[in-house]
Each structure stands twice: as C-alpha cells, then as structure tokens.
Amino acid sequence: MVVAVRIDDHEISAVALYEPLPPLLRLDVLPFALLYSTAAYLYCVRNDSVATLFAALIVFAHALAFLSGEWSVDVRAWMTCTHAREISGDDATTRMLVKVLPSRATLPRQLCRCHVAEKPLQVGGETLASGERIPVLWFSYQNLSFCIYDGLEVINGHAKENSKKDTPCFCRLDFPTQHTLHRYLTSTGYVSSTDLALAGIKWGKNDFDIPIPLFAELLKEQLVAPFFVFQFFCMLLWCLDEYVYYSMLTLLMLVVFECTVVKQRQRNMETLNQMRRAPQRCLVYRSKSWTLVWSDELVPGDICSIGGHSMHTTPGVSDDVGIPCDVLLLRGNCVVNESMLSGESIPLRKEAVGSGLEENELLETLHVDEGSNMQHKKHVLFGGTKLLQHSLDKGSSSKSKIPNPPDQGCVAFVLRTGFGTTQGSLVRTIIYSSQRVTANNSEAMWFILFLLGFAICASSFVLYQGLQDASRDRFKLLLHCIMIVTSVVPPELPMELSLAVTNSLIALTKFNIFCTEPFRIPFAGRIDICCFDKTGTLTSDELKMLGVVGLKTQHLKKNSKHQGELDIIAPEQLPLDTELVLAGCQSLVLLNGHVVGDPLELTAIQAIKWNLVYGASYAHGGSSVQPSFLSDRRGEIQSIDILHRFSFSSEYRRMSTIVSIVKSDNDEPEDRRILTKGAPEVLEPLFAEKPAYYRSVYRHFASRGSRVLALGYRAVPADWTLTSLRQKSRHEVETGLTFAGFLVLESPLKDDxxxxxxxxxxxxxxxxxxxxxxxxxxxxxxxxxxxxxxxxxxxxxxxxxxxxxxxxxxxxxxxxxxxxxxxxxxxxxxxxxxxxxxxxxxxxxxxxxxxxxxxxxxxxxxxxxxxxxxxxxxxxxxxxxxxxxxxxxxxxxxxxxxxxxxxxxxxxxxxxxxxxxxxxxxxxxxxxxxxHIGISIVNSPSNENSRRESLSFAKSVGDRGQNAALHEKLQALHDDDVAHVVRLGDASIASPFTSRSSSVRVTKQLIRQGRCTLVTTIQMYKILGVNCLITAYYLSSLYLHGVKNGDQQLTVLGLGIAMFFLFLSHAKPAKKLSHERPPSGVFCHSVLVSILGQFAIHLAVLAGALRAAQPFINRADPSMHPDGKFTPNVVNSIMFLLSAVMQVNTFVANYKGQPFMESFWDNKLLSRSALLAYVALGVAVTEVFMPLNAMLELVPMPNAELQSTLLGLMAADTGATFLFEYVVQQIASSQV
The missing domain is CATH 3.40.50 (Rossmann fold)
Structure with missing residues (x-):
C-alpha cells in the first residue's frame, strides 16, 4: 500500500511521498522511445510527408510532455515518480521526494528532496537529554524544515494496515520555545557530545544559507516558463507566415528581458548574502565548561555568553556586537536596538527571566512565538538586533549550576537558530518576494480569457470562410487561425506588468519607503480606511512636561502658589516624594554619554534636572546596567539606585521600581521605596487612599488632549531583605501605594x-x-x-x-x-x-x-x-x-x-x-x-542624512548654474542605483511597508503611488484589449479582403508599441490626492464600456476606409489572395496607416493622467513620442518625405482625394476616440 502522510501547518495544505522511477520507465521517456522507433521504421518503409508529419507530431508531443513537467508539479510527479510504498533506510536520502501543496496561491508547488535519518535513529523516539525529539523523516520547503518523528517501522506499518487513523504527520521543525521558565533557568546546556551531535543534525548551522544559482540555471527556468514558451511558439508561427524580421526582433526582445530578470535575481541574492553577518566568536557552556566557538555553530539548547569581549569583531567597539540568534536571557541585563526587525527605534531594555517571579509563575510556559501573547518578549534577545549595553551581576551565579562566563557576558539560552529565528523569517520574506516582481494575478488571466473569446470567434469566421474556398492552402489557413488566437497575448505583456511594479518600488525607495511584498502596491490604490496609532505616529515623541496636578497644599514646598487640585505645579516646585517617583521609576539608559529611552521618561528626568550616571552597587557586590539618578539640587537626597524593576507592559499598563535612596547626610540610613507610575484608572485600586477628586482631575486634563499618568510610592517593608525583594512578584509590590499626583505632559502633533x-x-x-x-x-x-x-x-x-x-x-x-x-x-x-x-x-x-x-x-x-x-x-x-x-x-x-x-x-x-x-x-x-497595507514608521534620522550626504556632490555641482544638467544626471544616476531587493536594515518584520521617515505623510505618498500603479496597470489592460480586438478584426475580416502587413511594417509597429508601454510605465503619481477613486479593477463598467466603445469606433473607421479603397482593389493581383505573399498596394498602405494611428490613439486616449498621475503633457517621453508618431504618420500620408514611405513599405496614393479621405478618417478616429473616452470618464467620475 501507499505510504500516507499528512501535514499540520498553516502554509501547507497537503503533502505526498513519491519515489522517482528509473529513467527508462518514466512516462516522458518510455512511450516516446517506442514512438521514435516507430517513426524511424516509417522513414525506412515510406519516406514521404506522412512520415515527416508523424515525426513532427512526436517531437511536438515530447516537447509538450517535457514542458508540462516543468510547468506543473502534479504532471511531473505523475510522469517521473510513483507513490512511495515503503520508506527504505538505505537509499531513501537520495531518492525520496515530497510533493508540497501550499495553502496560498502565492506560494509555489514543489517537489522537495526528502531526507531520512541515519540507521540508528530510524526506529524513532530518539530524544536529547533535554527531551527534544530527533526527526526521522524531514524535508525543506522555502528554507523551512518539516519533520516526522515516528520511526520508519511505524510509518511503513501504517501503510500496510491501510489505516486512516493517526496518519504520520509532518510538522514544522520545533524549537525549545515552549518549556516552563523553571526548565530554562535550571538548564546546564549540552553535557554529552552525542546530544550535541544530534542537535546539529536536527537544527543544522546557525546561518542563512542562500545559494546563488548559475546564470544558465536561472535562464533555463525563465525560458521554460509558460509565457515565454507560448510567445516562442507564436514567433515560430509568424516566421512560417514570412514575418522573419518581426519575429526575430520580438524574440530577441524577450530573451534580453529574461536575461535582465536573471541578472537582477542574481544581484538580489548576492546582496542578501552580503547582508549576512559574518560569524563571530562567542563563549558557550558545554560539557560543564565555557568553550569558545563560532556563532554559526550554536544550536538550540546551548547556554551562551552574550555581549562579552569575546564577541567583539573589533576589539573595544561594542557597536560591532550583534545577537547571533534568538536567545532567552537567563542572567544579566541588556539594552538592544530592535529597529532592524520590529521598527522600534527606541533602545529597549531586556531583563533576565525569573527575577521577581513566584514559584507558581516559574511553572508558566514561555510565550515568545508569533501568535501568542508574547508576554515574555522582554526577556528575549532576537537575532539580528544590536546589543548596545550589557551587564552581569557578579554574585548572581551563586545559586546557579553554571558559573559566570569568563568574558563577563550575559548568560542566555539559545531558543532558535538560522531561518527559525525572527530575522530568518524576514530574510525568507525578502528572498521569495524578490524572485519575480509582477502585477500579474487572476484578474489578468480572466481578462485574457475574455479577449480570447473574441479571438476565437474571429478565428472561427476565418476558418469557416477558408474551408468554403477550395483554392485555400489548408496548412496556411490553420496557421492563420492559430495566429489570430495567439494574438490575444502580446509579447511585451510580462515586461509591462513587471515595469509597472518595479518602477513603483524604485519611486517608493526614493521616499525612504521599503517594501517586502511588491504585489501589495496596487492595493494601496484601493484603500478605503486609514487607521493610525496615536503616540509616536500622529503625535510627536518630543513631549513637554507641564507639571504635576492633584496634590494637596500640605504636600507642597514652601512658598508654592498652588491653590487647588487643578493647578499645575511646575517641576521646580514639586514635593520630594513626587520628584523621587519621577526620578526613580524609569527605564532610561546611558549610551555613549547620552541618555536614551522612552521620550516620556526623558522629558520628565530633564524637567526635574536629575542626571544619569553609572556606578550603582548592590549588597552582593555586583554592578548592573541599571544606573543611578543624581539630583542637581543637592539637598537632602544625593542619588537613587534602582535595585529592581518591573518593566512597563501593555497588559498591566504600569511600571514599578524598587530603589535605594541615598541621603546627602551620610549618617542617615538609606531609604528604600517602591515607586510606581501608570494609567490613572489602572493605579486607582492600588492606592491605599486616594483623594475624592481623583477621577475628576485626571479626566479634566485627559479630555484636553494631555497625557496623564498617576504616580505612587510606598516604603519597602522592614522585613524585606536585599535578596528577598528581588524575588517579590509585582502583585506583592504594587499595593498599598501612596498617591503622589498626576504627571501631565503635552504631546504635540507632528508638523504634517x-x-x-x-x-x-x-x-x-x-x-x-x-x-x-x-x-x-x-x-x-x-x-x-x-x-x-x-x-x-x-x-x-x-x-x-x-x-x-x-x-x-x-x-x-x-x-x-x-x-x-x-x-x-x-x-x-x-x-x-x-x-x-x-x-x-x-x-x-x-x-x-x-x-x-x-x-x-x-x-x-x-x-x-x-x-x-x-x-x-x-x-x-x-x-x-x-x-x-x-x-x-x-x-x-x-x-x-x-x-x-x-x-x-x-x-x-x-x-x-x-x-x-x-x-x-x-x-x-x-x-x-x-x-492590506501595513506601514511601520521608523524614526531614523541617520538614514535620511546618509541619503543627503550621498547627493551632496551632485548638489554642489548643480549649484554652479552652468552645470545644472550634470546635476540632474548625477541625481538620476543615484536614484536609479537602487537595489530591487530590500535590505535587512530597511525592512521590518512588522509589516510589508517600512518608512524610514517619522512623518505620517508616508500614508499619502503610498496611496498616491498605489493609485498610479493601479491606474497604469488598468491602462495597460485597456490598451491591450483595444489592440487585441483591432488585431483580431485585422487578421480576420480584412485578411479575407487581401489586407496584409509587411514584415518591416510589423517590426516598426512592434518597436513603437514597446516604447510607448515603456514610457507609460514611467508615469509619476499626482502630487495631490483626489476624492475621485480609480477603478478597482479591469472588470468594472467604465473599463469594459471604454474598451468596447473604442473598438466600435475603430471598426467603423476601418470599414469606411475599406469602402473608400474599393475602387483601387485589383482582384487579379496575386497578393490580394489570402494565401498570397505581401506586396505593397493601396489597400495595404491605407490600412497600415489607419491601424498605426489607432495604436497611437489607444495610448493617448487611455492615458488617465490627473487626478491619479501626472498629466499627459507632463509625461514628456510619452507625449513627445506620441506627437512624433502623429507627425510621422502625417508625413507618410502627405508623401512629403518618400524615403519614410519606402521604409514603411507604402505605395503612393492614387489621387489627392484619397489622401484627403485618409486624413479625414485618421482625424475622425482620433477625435471620436478622445471624445468617447472623455465622456466615459466623466460619467464614471460623477458616479463615484
């Protein structure tokens, strides 16, 4: 029986195990070997057209079979594999395959290599000393590993029993991220070398291995893509119909484009490889001793040292220290910058897990995985983030089985490595979103099918008429019918769709907006609702402290002018108890001589004029990253040392510290206090006693836009020792508080x-x-x-x-x-x-x-x-x-x-x-x-400054007056030198779009660009639709009247259309947002009415031209026969000139312009090209410059009257098309 497996993962819906067939038994080999033998025998018996046709059909069928395997994973599995009936432990590593069916259409189906563990591990159930299971069977899909932990006997036995219950299940490679906190705190790392080796087998290296395929491999992948093969087939048909130049030029254009895409993909992968941080030396606790290893050798379950001098790439420079993987902090404190991953630009403090937790809380499960409440995130250092500061309490190892590391780094437990880390998830997003940038979607497919209906009707008409004529060459008739059908998809379509999105990516990058999911850009043009966070997004981080309110008169300093509870007390008039809460209840850090941290806390500490220094000491003799706060007003208080901190969390909406207050009089004992601040409604039940006006005061200021925090404190109970207070839970600490007023701050709006x-x-x-x-x-x-x-x-x-x-x-x-x-x-x-x-x-x-x-x-x-x-x-x-x-x-x-x-x-x-x-x-x-459009705003002035500096030379040149043109060129070179792949420092794991500007105008810029991209894409489909309908009519009805195009004519026309599409894709968005909305897609009334109406106008003009040319048709001319060779004549010349002007009209009339993009005249490349085309066509009609007519294979007009009629028809088509499109757009705008 077949080995049945299933998978439990949100990205993959189903999997199936396959075993490759021997080459001779494959369905794309054995049947065709027999057919080729039969064809060879036929050639020997009868060497005629039947044998040739039979051989040609075999070659075509074999090519189709090969390509079908390239296009469809299901077909490839059916032709080259068989369902696995038993998993062998001998050669399964090289033979087994897994067919992966993703749950989302945006993810590709793949046949992935399946790996089997070595023989001693194939029985299953093997675990590490820590309890982590070792997989028996696994495969990798888009750098994610999926495993089965059951033994081979269990898997094979399940297949023999043919049971549908308890089917062996693949699941995502697990990491030790869901154990109890106590388990992490008591871990001693890897003691056994066997366990370490098994861990290496399970998790591999701690690295982002991004292999760069060879140019030839990537090009082959591009050239066997369905669209390219389809266009190659079309070009062969055109060659058979004697359009050699046109076919070769189009094919060359396609190959050049695919080569460009391949080179860009290689550059993107090289860029990602360059962004990988080089392995660094770090200490790891293995076999009960600290050992120096490379960071790429770390495996989950290791105990390592973070921040010690052994990690510095450059000795003495702490900025070079990066976190090598996701780790749980067990001992010590750190300050990190997570802007690379989360977009949080403010340095964050990370604390060791376990401090201040009760015994029952130590039995809680760790929550750091995405989708959980991540309540323990403050204890986790994420790979790829920068370590700014760290400290280790020297006496903290007294109760631990692991001694402090020799390099004085913080002790941490390795949770995830490689692509399993948070940074790895971001790298995967960048890799697989940058492979092929396009706006292609299901709507495009349905639109092409819609046009295909018209083409099939036209082809059927030609076929019916041709079969009635016995003189018609059946091969040429069939060829022509196929050409009509294939004309639905122009060769420049993939370039058009790619350019529309790629140009938008480049334009957004110039605004410091970076995108990891380019397919979302058109969604920005459809936005209905814009949601904003307030603090740090709509309002500025630069707060202003107004003072403190809600204090009674007896609590104030002498000579205070305070009259009532609503009066704002200035910082210099604050009572000592309130001032101590503001100074001591903080999470600020001193970094390179500068105080950094929460803007609110920075504002408060500056207002009360306290300084931040290091040198806090504890009874156990250690030093800490937690600083001392020194008062400038050297009165009765000298400094505050923070002994313990309960950090702010969105769940509790408050924070607390336990501090030691050092008096100026050395004879006085230290005063220990609990200091708390938080949301007024949250702290209200925590106060032992609160004033009657409590709610009315804070609501008064909150309703006027001020940011209000309640302040409280209490004395540390005398029976709490230095050792015990650090083990207290926040529920024990944050109770029975004394009210110390409301801190009132003003949070001004950002400028724009x-x-x-x-x-x-x-x-x-x-x-x-x-x-x-x-x-x-x-x-x-x-x-x-x-x-x-x-x-x-x-x-x-x-x-x-x-x-x-x-x-x-x-x-x-x-x-x-x-x-x-x-x-x-x-x-x-x-x-x-x-x-x-x-x-x-x-x-x-x-x-x-x-x-x-x-x-x-x-x-x-x-x-x-x-x-x-x-x-x-x-x-x-x-x-x-x-x-x-x-x-x-x-x-x-x-x-x-x-x-x-x-x-x-x-x-x-x-x-x-x-x-x-x-x-x-x-x-x-x-x-x-x-x-649909998530935008992370990161306040990073350094990024904006670097761009200004990079353009400083260009600007200095441009300021010299005479060199303005050179200035423009230099700036354009800089703007164009933008990698299509997003860099790790620019992207955020938080959202598809990341802005390195702090302004909310990024939303407006993104909507403008989204609208421009959406409208550009719809314009392309409208132009495609009209042109396809004209071509279908041209190749059907007019073809039966002997109307054909010359090879040179099609070549010139094809080049012109490609250039127009290129210029169209470079349109810039409008400078202002309009209340008018762009069409949501191709299948809306205005778009479909526009396409059909324009086609009706062109159809009427072509019919009128054919009627005007009737007196000049020579039925005896062999070229007028449908199967005849092209020879320039009056009818062909008239129809070519009209079709050319219709192509230009289609681009100009369908150019949307304001209010979604720059106007037609502002798009200078497109407008000037269109004017040049109109002038050239006018010159050709009036025969002013005959060499042009000769190049276009045109014959002179028989008389001036026909010239006038042709000019009138061209003008009528132009005017009617413009007028009709204007009316349609006005009606569509009025209905918005």
Missing part, C-alpha cells in the same frame, strides 16, 4: 499630521485612530486632527460600568463638577444611527467585555466534545461578527491591547474594505500584518 489627515479625508478616505492611550486624550487628539467633527458633535465612549460590567455609551466626563453624564445602552444595531449625532469611541475594556459576553454565550451552549482551540475560534468568530456591525461607525478605538487592534482590522476587512494601518511600535505588529 493635520494636513495629512485633512488630505485623506478630503480624498474620501475614512480615518480611524486605534491607540492604547486614554479614551479622553484620544478623543481630543482626534478632534484636533479632524478625525472627530469637533464641537459640532458630542463624543460618546463605549465603556464598562458598574459591578456587573455593563457595556454602555457614556458622554465625556471632563471633570466638571455637577456635570450630567449622558448614558445610552449599547445595541450593535443602533450604532449607525448614533454616528449621525455623536463622535463614537470604543475602549479596549468594552471590547473585552463584548468578547466575554460571546464567551459566556458559547459556554452555556457548548458541546463538550469540541476541543478548546475550536471553542476559542468559535468565540472569536462570534465576537468578530459583533465588531463587524460597529467598526465602520467608530472614529476612535482607545486603550486597546495589541490583539484587539488586530481584531479591529480583521473586522474592517470582513466588511469588504481595503485597509491601511500605520504604526510605529511593536504593539501594532498584529494590526499591521492584518491590514
């Missing part, structure tokens, strides 16, 4: 935020804010930028109220005393009506409550037999159905968690809208990936 939002809304795009900030603040910022209507509408916030967690709409409470708060019960069906009167905002708490309502509803009616995952999916589906009903009516989503942002975008997509999401941080990753 208002203008960008206004332009998007004028262009009829719905703009939505999706933020994790306070709902009152978000609503006010939305009012400032124009997302909300302003004071003409009252905002309503969907919130959770009461102990019963009731979801209802609540009017804004801005803290005004005795203010009546409007409340409206929530009903998803009435949200549309509420939107008319109110600006609606939905909070994350309300979304959570709605989700829990669906969860409770499902639980009450759940089937116990269903799995937990299926139940969760059902709850999510029910929740999304509710969200779909309301999401299009909401302007602001506030206090949302990262997963809620993702659900919001999913709901909008389900409404049939094309969405864009613009964000700047890792909290937006889920939403960025769900959106």
């Amino acid at each position: 935020t208002k203008r960008t939002i206004r332009d998007l809304m004028i262009a009829k795009h719905k703009v939505v804010m999706v933020t994790g900030d306070n709902a009152l603040t978000a609503c006010d910022v939305a009012r400032q930028v124009g997302i909300n209507a302003g004071y003409s509408k009252v905002p309503l916030i969907l919130s959770v109220t009461g102990k019963e967690n009731i979801v209802e709409w609540i009017g804004i409470d801005d803290g005004t005393p005795d203010m009546e708060i409007e409340t409206i019960p929530f009903d998803a069906a009435t949200v549309g009506k509420l939107q008319v009167q109110y600006d609606l905002c939905v909070t994350g708490d309300a979304l959570t409550a709605l989700y829990k309502q669906q969860e409770r509803g499902r639980m009450s009616s759940s089937d116990n037999s269903r799995s937990r995952s299926s139940e969760e999916n059902a709850v999510l589906e029910a929740f999304l159905q509710v969200l779909v009903k309301i999401c299009l009516h909401i302007n602001v989503f506030a206090r949302t968690l990262p997963q809620q942002k993702e659900h919001i975008i999913m709901a909008m997509n389900r409404c049939g809208k094309t969405t864009a999401m613009c964000g700047d941080g890792t909290n937006d990753v889920g939403a960025l990936k769900q959106a």
Whole structure:
C-alpha cells in the first residue's frame, strides 16, 4: 500500500511521498522511445510527408510532455515518480521526494528532496537529554524544515494496515520555545557530545544559507516558463507566415528581458548574502565548561555568553556586537536596538527571566512565538538586533549550576537558530518576494480569457470562410487561425506588468519607503480606511512636561502658589516624594554619554534636572546596567539606585521600581521605596487612599488632549531583605501605594499630521485612530486632527460600568463638577444611527467585555466534545461578527491591547474594505500584518542624512548654474542605483511597508503611488484589449479582403508599441490626492464600456476606409489572395496607416493622467513620442518625405482625394476616440 502522510501547518495544505522511477520507465521517456522507433521504421518503409508529419507530431508531443513537467508539479510527479510504498533506510536520502501543496496561491508547488535519518535513529523516539525529539523523516520547503518523528517501522506499518487513523504527520521543525521558565533557568546546556551531535543534525548551522544559482540555471527556468514558451511558439508561427524580421526582433526582445530578470535575481541574492553577518566568536557552556566557538555553530539548547569581549569583531567597539540568534536571557541585563526587525527605534531594555517571579509563575510556559501573547518578549534577545549595553551581576551565579562566563557576558539560552529565528523569517520574506516582481494575478488571466473569446470567434469566421474556398492552402489557413488566437497575448505583456511594479518600488525607495511584498502596491490604490496609532505616529515623541496636578497644599514646598487640585505645579516646585517617583521609576539608559529611552521618561528626568550616571552597587557586590539618578539640587537626597524593576507592559499598563535612596547626610540610613507610575484608572485600586477628586482631575486634563499618568510610592517593608525583594512578584509590590499626583505632559502633533489627515479625508478616505492611550486624550487628539467633527458633535465612549460590567455609551466626563453624564445602552444595531449625532469611541475594556459576553454565550451552549482551540475560534468568530456591525461607525478605538487592534482590522476587512494601518511600535505588529497595507514608521534620522550626504556632490555641482544638467544626471544616476531587493536594515518584520521617515505623510505618498500603479496597470489592460480586438478584426475580416502587413511594417509597429508601454510605465503619481477613486479593477463598467466603445469606433473607421479603397482593389493581383505573399498596394498602405494611428490613439486616449498621475503633457517621453508618431504618420500620408514611405513599405496614393479621405478618417478616429473616452470618464467620475 501507499505510504500516507499528512501535514499540520498553516502554509501547507497537503503533502505526498513519491519515489522517482528509473529513467527508462518514466512516462516522458518510455512511450516516446517506442514512438521514435516507430517513426524511424516509417522513414525506412515510406519516406514521404506522412512520415515527416508523424515525426513532427512526436517531437511536438515530447516537447509538450517535457514542458508540462516543468510547468506543473502534479504532471511531473505523475510522469517521473510513483507513490512511495515503503520508506527504505538505505537509499531513501537520495531518492525520496515530497510533493508540497501550499495553502496560498502565492506560494509555489514543489517537489522537495526528502531526507531520512541515519540507521540508528530510524526506529524513532530518539530524544536529547533535554527531551527534544530527533526527526526521522524531514524535508525543506522555502528554507523551512518539516519533520516526522515516528520511526520508519511505524510509518511503513501504517501503510500496510491501510489505516486512516493517526496518519504520520509532518510538522514544522520545533524549537525549545515552549518549556516552563523553571526548565530554562535550571538548564546546564549540552553535557554529552552525542546530544550535541544530534542537535546539529536536527537544527543544522546557525546561518542563512542562500545559494546563488548559475546564470544558465536561472535562464533555463525563465525560458521554460509558460509565457515565454507560448510567445516562442507564436514567433515560430509568424516566421512560417514570412514575418522573419518581426519575429526575430520580438524574440530577441524577450530573451534580453529574461536575461535582465536573471541578472537582477542574481544581484538580489548576492546582496542578501552580503547582508549576512559574518560569524563571530562567542563563549558557550558545554560539557560543564565555557568553550569558545563560532556563532554559526550554536544550536538550540546551548547556554551562551552574550555581549562579552569575546564577541567583539573589533576589539573595544561594542557597536560591532550583534545577537547571533534568538536567545532567552537567563542572567544579566541588556539594552538592544530592535529597529532592524520590529521598527522600534527606541533602545529597549531586556531583563533576565525569573527575577521577581513566584514559584507558581516559574511553572508558566514561555510565550515568545508569533501568535501568542508574547508576554515574555522582554526577556528575549532576537537575532539580528544590536546589543548596545550589557551587564552581569557578579554574585548572581551563586545559586546557579553554571558559573559566570569568563568574558563577563550575559548568560542566555539559545531558543532558535538560522531561518527559525525572527530575522530568518524576514530574510525568507525578502528572498521569495524578490524572485519575480509582477502585477500579474487572476484578474489578468480572466481578462485574457475574455479577449480570447473574441479571438476565437474571429478565428472561427476565418476558418469557416477558408474551408468554403477550395483554392485555400489548408496548412496556411490553420496557421492563420492559430495566429489570430495567439494574438490575444502580446509579447511585451510580462515586461509591462513587471515595469509597472518595479518602477513603483524604485519611486517608493526614493521616499525612504521599503517594501517586502511588491504585489501589495496596487492595493494601496484601493484603500478605503486609514487607521493610525496615536503616540509616536500622529503625535510627536518630543513631549513637554507641564507639571504635576492633584496634590494637596500640605504636600507642597514652601512658598508654592498652588491653590487647588487643578493647578499645575511646575517641576521646580514639586514635593520630594513626587520628584523621587519621577526620578526613580524609569527605564532610561546611558549610551555613549547620552541618555536614551522612552521620550516620556526623558522629558520628565530633564524637567526635574536629575542626571544619569553609572556606578550603582548592590549588597552582593555586583554592578548592573541599571544606573543611578543624581539630583542637581543637592539637598537632602544625593542619588537613587534602582535595585529592581518591573518593566512597563501593555497588559498591566504600569511600571514599578524598587530603589535605594541615598541621603546627602551620610549618617542617615538609606531609604528604600517602591515607586510606581501608570494609567490613572489602572493605579486607582492600588492606592491605599486616594483623594475624592481623583477621577475628576485626571479626566479634566485627559479630555484636553494631555497625557496623564498617576504616580505612587510606598516604603519597602522592614522585613524585606536585599535578596528577598528581588524575588517579590509585582502583585506583592504594587499595593498599598501612596498617591503622589498626576504627571501631565503635552504631546504635540507632528508638523504634517493635520494636513495629512485633512488630505485623506478630503480624498474620501475614512480615518480611524486605534491607540492604547486614554479614551479622553484620544478623543481630543482626534478632534484636533479632524478625525472627530469637533464641537459640532458630542463624543460618546463605549465603556464598562458598574459591578456587573455593563457595556454602555457614556458622554465625556471632563471633570466638571455637577456635570450630567449622558448614558445610552449599547445595541450593535443602533450604532449607525448614533454616528449621525455623536463622535463614537470604543475602549479596549468594552471590547473585552463584548468578547466575554460571546464567551459566556458559547459556554452555556457548548458541546463538550469540541476541543478548546475550536471553542476559542468559535468565540472569536462570534465576537468578530459583533465588531463587524460597529467598526465602520467608530472614529476612535482607545486603550486597546495589541490583539484587539488586530481584531479591529480583521473586522474592517470582513466588511469588504481595503485597509491601511500605520504604526510605529511593536504593539501594532498584529494590526499591521492584518491590514492590506501595513506601514511601520521608523524614526531614523541617520538614514535620511546618509541619503543627503550621498547627493551632496551632485548638489554642489548643480549649484554652479552652468552645470545644472550634470546635476540632474548625477541625481538620476543615484536614484536609479537602487537595489530591487530590500535590505535587512530597511525592512521590518512588522509589516510589508517600512518608512524610514517619522512623518505620517508616508500614508499619502503610498496611496498616491498605489493609485498610479493601479491606474497604469488598468491602462495597460485597456490598451491591450483595444489592440487585441483591432488585431483580431485585422487578421480576420480584412485578411479575407487581401489586407496584409509587411514584415518591416510589423517590426516598426512592434518597436513603437514597446516604447510607448515603456514610457507609460514611467508615469509619476499626482502630487495631490483626489476624492475621485480609480477603478478597482479591469472588470468594472467604465473599463469594459471604454474598451468596447473604442473598438466600435475603430471598426467603423476601418470599414469606411475599406469602402473608400474599393475602387483601387485589383482582384487579379496575386497578393490580394489570402494565401498570397505581401506586396505593397493601396489597400495595404491605407490600412497600415489607419491601424498605426489607432495604436497611437489607444495610448493617448487611455492615458488617465490627473487626478491619479501626472498629466499627459507632463509625461514628456510619452507625449513627445506620441506627437512624433502623429507627425510621422502625417508625413507618410502627405508623401512629403518618400524615403519614410519606402521604409514603411507604402505605395503612393492614387489621387489627392484619397489622401484627403485618409486624413479625414485618421482625424475622425482620433477625435471620436478622445471624445468617447472623455465622456466615459466623466460619467464614471460623477458616479463615484
């Protein structure tokens, strides 16, 4: 029986095992060997046309069989393989194949080599000492490995039993990323050399191996592609019909284009290889000792040293230290830059796992995989990121089985290596998205099939008429019918589609916008909804501290002018307790003499005039990356040393530190405190006592657009020792706090935020804010930028109220005393009506409550037999159905968690809208990936400066007046010298588009470019459609009247069309967004009416020209016979000139121009070429320059009247086509 296998992976739907047949038994060898023998025998018996035809058919069939195997994996597997019946452990490594059927159409089907473990491991069940299983059978698909861990006997035995239960399953190569935290903390690395060798077999080298195929291999792959073979076949047909020059020129053009594509692919792969970081030396703990190895030898499960001097490529230069793979920090603290992967430009602090966790929390499973809540991400260093600082507590190894590394690096557990890392995922995306850049899709295929219908009708008409004429050569008749059908697809089509997208990629790169998925660019032209994060996206990171509010008079310094709780207390007037919270509750770091970190914390520390220095010391004698904060106002406090930190997380919306306060008077003992800051509503239940005005004060300032944080502190209990306090959980620490006021900051809008939002809304795009900030603040910022209507509408916030967690709409409470708060019960069906009167905002708490309502509803009616995952999916589906009903009516989503942002975008997509999401941080990753157009904004001024410096020479030359032309050339050379492949430093794993500019105008630029690309592609299809219909008529009805084209005529016409398409693809987007939307695709009414209407006009003009030429037709002329050779005559000359002007008219009339791209006259290459073509055709008609007529194989017109008639027909066709297209576009615009 056949060996049956299945696969469990979201990227692959099915797999099947095959065994290659011996060469002589293959279906593309054995049958044809017999047929060739038969053909040879026929030649010996009867050497005539029948034997020749039989041999030709065999060659054609063999070529088709070979090409079918190249085009279709299913056909190749059927012809060259047989289903595997038993997996042999001897030669299976070289013979077994796996047919991979991906779940997405964008992924290719492949036959992949299957590998079998060595004989001792083939029984299965082999594990490492850590419990990791060793695969028995595996294959690699697009640099991802998929494995079966069952033994060969189990797999083969399953096939013999023919059982469908428990079918052996391939699953993605697993990494040690889902163990308990305790297991990682107690790991001692690889003790056994056998285990280390097995780990090397399982995971391979820690490297991105990107082999560069030979030019000949890639060219062969391009030349056997279906389109090229089809066009090659067409060129052979044209050669048989005596159009040799035209055929050879077109074929040369196709080969040159394919060679260019191959060279570009090789350059892209070389660029990616150059981006690989060279292996570096690092210490690894193996066999109970620290050993120096190369970083590409690391395997998951290793214990390694990160940041020590052994890792420095350049001695003494810490900037050269890169994280070699994904690792879990076990000991020490680090500061890293993750902008290369996540787009987060602010240095991030990473802490060792396990600190501050209770025993039950140590039994939690690690969550760092994509799709999980990634709650332990703060403990993970991702491969490819830069290590900026690190420190190791010297005494921290006292309870560990592993000593501190000799190079004083941080101790880390290797989680993932190679392509399994987060960086590896980004590299894979870049590799497989840059192989073939095109705008081709299923819509193009259906459009070609639509045109094929017309061509088949025309071909059938010619065939019917030809069969009625006994004098017709049947071979030429069949040849001509095939030519009519194949004329549907012009040879320049792949170049047109590739150029449209490639030019857009280059244009976006000039704006510092980088794309890893080029096929998404046309989607940008269809965007309906633009979603924005607030903090760091719409508003600036450069905050201004207004002061602190909410403090009672007795808490203030002497001589303070503070009168009430709403008065803002300036930083210099703050009481000591509040100042200590601002100074000590931080995550700032000192990097190369500069303080870096969260802009909010930077603003606060600068406002209170505290300095940051290193030198914090602990009782256990170690040093830490956590700094000391020194006060400039040397009063009773000298410094603050941070002993422990509970970092900020979107889940808790707060952070805390445990600090030691050093008094200026050395005789006084150190004061230890717990300092906390966070969202006011989150800290409210954590205060031991809060003032009565607590809510009204923070709501007052939040409703005016300010960013408000609550501050609190408490003394560390006397029985907490230095050792024990670091082991306390945050739930023990963050309780019984003393209120220390509200920190109020002003977060100004970015310079071009208002203008960008206004332009998007004028262009009829719905703009939505999706933020994790306070709902009152978000609503006010939305009012400032124009997302909300302003004071003409009252905002309503969907919130959770009461102990019963009731979801209802609540009017804004801005803290005004005795203010009546409007409340409206929530009903998803009435949200549309509420939107008319109110600006609606939905909070994350309300979304959570709605989700829990669906969860409770499902639980009450759940089937116990269903799995937990299926139940969760059902709850999510029910929740999304509710969200779909309301999401299009909401302007602001506030206090949302990262997963809620993702659900919001999913709901909008389900409404049939094309969405864009613009964000700047890792909290937006889920939403960025769900959106059709996800844009990561990375504030990286160094990238912008480097581009300016690279052009400084060109600019200096251009400033010299006389050298302006040279300046333009130099700048153009720089702009064109853009790699088509995205570099790792430019791309982000977070989204398909990454902007190295901090401005939100990137959204507008991307929409403009998307519209230009979309319209350009549709223009190409319209031109293709009209030209194909004209050609079908020309080759059918006119051909029967003896109308033909000469070889030179077709050659000149083909060159002209190729140049026009080239110039068309270089069109630049319009400078302003318009409220008018481009057509969504080819199959819309305006496009189809335009194509058919233009064809009707051309058809009428051609019919009129044929009627005018009737008196000059010589039926006795042999060239007028359908099978006759081409000879220049009056009819051919008239029809060629008319068809040429129709081709030019098609390009000019269908050029969309404003408001989506530059106008026709601004596209100088296209407009000047069109004018030149019109002038040349006019010269040919008037016979002013006869050498031109001779080159075009034209004969003189018999009289002036015919010349005038021809000019009139050309003018009529031009005018009627332009007028008709103008009317169609005006009607289409009015219906938008």
